[in-house]
Amino acid sequence: MMFHVKAVRAIAGSTLTVLSLLAATSLASAADKITIMVGGYEKQIYLPAKLAEGLGYFKDEGLDVELLNEAAGVDAENQLLAGAVQGVxxxxxxxxxLQAKGKFVESVVQFSQAPGEVELVSNKYPDIKGFGDLKGKNLGVTGLGSSTNFLTLFMAAKAGLKPGDTVSVPVGAGGTFIAAMQQDKIQAGMTTEPTISRLLKTNEARVLVDMRTVEGARAALGGTYPAASLYMETNWVNAHKPEVQKLANAFVKTLKFINTHSGAEIAEKMPKDFYVGDKDGYVAALDAGKGMFTADGVMPEDGPKTVLSVLSAFSKNVQGKQIDLAKTYTTEFVKAAK
Known part of the structure; x- marks a missing residue:
């Protein structure tokens, strides 16, 4: 009888130990589950997100990363502020x-140093030669309050147009953008690859302003313009530094892959439906535009000032506000990346 009691206790103790280990493992896994919303992960400007997944770099870091797709960056931003996702x-x-609105988020990995955006104009309007000729026109943007909207408003102001001289129309990207231009719902619009190449190939549109390269961005915006990034709420970053470091490790490896491989090699690691039936065009766009990506995820030194200057040119939200640019990004994690 004594043996039975001891045996039962031993088994019970072992069972509890196993259960405790399983619970601890489960908690560790839950802690490393991170949801990131991408403002259109088929866009080449946001290529590092899907590429890191495809290369297995998240798993290499012991992370369980879920990528969610959202056509407009402003909607992804709202999901972050609502706590529905941990990063954007x-x-x-x-x-x-957002800092101008009293909310603190920061870029923890800076993917690019140029917007990768182009203002396309419909070839139904051959008289439009510059941004100043867009007065009275409907201009496509991914969403109201999105970065394409910010850049459109800046370019309009720079060309001497007043608020209300143009109308921003949210049309997303890809097929919805193309349909809006074909149906004359927009006469021009700001978009990215592969949408750009698709409209140029069919000769339905032409380039009005090109910001796909660092040089093009400097000419259009007055300086280096850091664009695509992984940004997160500052409070979350401070409370989850180990997880953020793992993300930085994965993305810095991804950026190095982009900088050391051809467009064709990168394309092979991407979902095939991203080619939209034109792999050659997709690869050509990658080869032409991959120079916009940083090699190491570090914020370009002169970049934040350019962004503040651009936003201050048209945004009443930003004008007159004291913005602490040092709190809008961090290089702590990318500089410590493996």
Whole structure:
């Protein structure tokens, strides 16, 4: 009888130990589950998100990362502020804009140093030669309050147009953008690859302003313009530094992959439906535009000032506000990346 009692106790103790280990493992896994919303992960400007997943770099870091797709960056931003996701792959300019509204988010990995955006104009309007000729026209943007909207408003102001001279129309990207231009719902619009190449190939549109390269961005915006990034709420970053470091490790490895491989090699790691039936065009766009990505995830030194200057040119939200740019990004994690 004594043996039975001891045996039962031993088994019970072992069972509790196993259960405790399983619970601890489960908690560790839950802690490393991170949800990131991407402002259109088929866009080449946000390529590092899906590429990191495809290369297995998240798993290498012991992370369980779920990527959610959202057509407009402003909607992804709202999901972050609501606590529905832990991070956003979107434009850095949201970090500046949100600080003006009293909310603190920061870029923890800076993917690009140029917007990768182009203002396309419909070939139904051959008389439009510059941004100043867009007065009275409907201009496509991904969403109202999105980075494409910010850049459109800046370019309009720079060309001497007043608020109300143009109408921003939210049309997303890809097929919805193309349909809006074909149906004359927009006469021009700001978009990215592969949408750009698709409209150029069919000769339905032409380039009015090109910001796909660092040089093009400097000419259009007056300086280096850090754009695509992984940004997160500052409080979350401070409370989850180990997880953020793992994300930085994965993304810095991804950026190095982009900088050391051809467009064709990168394309092979991406979902095939991203080619939209034109792999050659997709690869050509990658080869032409991958220079916009940083090599190491570090914020370009002169970039934040350019973004603040651009937003201050048209945004009443930002004008007159004291913005602490040092709190809109951090290089702590990328500089410590493996």
């Amino acid at each position: 792959v979107g434009f850095y300019d949201h970090c500046v804009d």
